[in-house]
Amino acid sequence: MKNIRSHFEIHTRFRNGIFLLSMLLFSSVILFYFYPNPRTEEKSFVELTSFQKEVDSLKKIAHKETKIFKIKPFNPNFISDYKGYQLGLSPQELDRLNIYRNEGKWINSVTQFKQVTMVSDSLLSTISPLFRFPDWTTQNKRRKRFNKTYTIKTYSEKQDLNLVTQEQILEKVKVPDFIAQRIINYRNKIGGFIDDIQLQDVSGLYENQRKKLLSFFTVKTPQRIEKQNINNASVNQLIEVPYIDFEVALEIRDYIKNNGSISNFKELGKIKGFSLDKIDRIALYLTLN
Template identity: 55%
Template sequence: MIYFFPTKGNATTKFVALTEYQSQLDQLKKEAEEKKVSYQLKPFNPNFITEYKGYVLGLSTEELNRLYGYRKKGKWINSTLDFKKVTDVSDSLLKVITPLFKFPEWINKPKKYKSYKSKYPKKSFEQKKDLNLVTSKELQEEIEVPDFIAERIIKYRDRLEGFVNDIQLKDIKGLYDNQYQKILSLYTVKTPTKITKININKASVKQLMEVPYFDFETALEIKDFIDENNGVSNFEELGKIEGFSLEKIDRIALYLTLN
């Protein structure tokens, strides 16, 4: 309320000045109301309501405190239902402010993840080249295997007199898994070396030494173990032999049989 006190001076001049002053006050009030209205109508993320915004929206201190407490725990409001549960705001007020809620796009439109595709080509057995015929040059140019690794693969294949199975590539020292996978995406053993599997339960030390993975001492230890235990029912039992590693048992089994 504005009080006017009579003072000396021209009454007309003072009246005009007061009228102008009152007009300015009215204009300021009008502008303030317009700003308040425009502020209310602007969409917002309910996770970031300031005290002033809460006041404009009509939220109570208690409702705002519930929201702030929830956010301090690192939790997020992701829906109108979440806002209602957290703040316990009245349904009537919720109905008014809900149209103003603006959630991040990733909430409204969840990201669609692309299905994983192998970076190596998928080829059928017929489409692949023969691993027993691949050259060192091909491995270097097509697989980008270092020259010394490519040569190591060829020399090892020659020592085996040809691969029996793809898994024997695991024996190559220094061959990284991605190179191993890439080789097998383009090559496979199409002409496996013909071998006669050895019956481990009846084999002599000499016969066991024919397995590429056994030296004389290993063959002797296996023979002794077989004799002491009246044979084995699976190749994993060889792991009971002191110092025997089952790391290559899947390759060793390519040359053996149990009966």
């Protein structure tokens, strides 16, 4: 029995070799685990950071383009400073539009927008597809193509413009309901019409609509007023005129004080902030002597 050897028995030299191989493998694993290549990780981190910045930059550009693309159709009569900036309009072009609108006038076509703002053709071609005008302006343009006639009544057949109702205007003239309402509101604001010519001051009322309106109505009971001599009138008396505000009244008094009496209403055009377009209506309230 003593001569039988275990089949697991290994020669001493083999055991030493196996031990050394195990130690070598163990040492390699330890070195690989505790001493990774820092340069590779650092380089990878820098590249990843750079790539992320590029992605973020592209996202910002795409976001801006999306904002521009999402500008919805709008009425060019109501362009705010911010929207004008978005569209690429210059401050001067916006100022021209605001001055035009402050005069109570409306833009009803792309051509008219070009004339008022003097915007460049290239920018106009870009933004004009976004313009949306009220339906009734388009309908009016179509109606102008046809020479529609209507019977003009005599003075006795016409109704009094100072007594007509909104419903009667809508029935006879077929203007938009908000225009008919503006006529009534303006009549109430000035205390009643003095002359048919004052319809020119109703915002949004076109000339063809005004002519048709006057074919059915006219001022028969004009507002009774006492005309004031412009050269002697006080500031309080001047501001009673619907077309003259406090600042303009002060300018008129200063002008007369520095230049003498006014002999022609057209002289008022020399006064800052005064519009000659309404001279004929102002003459309904004032005299020169």
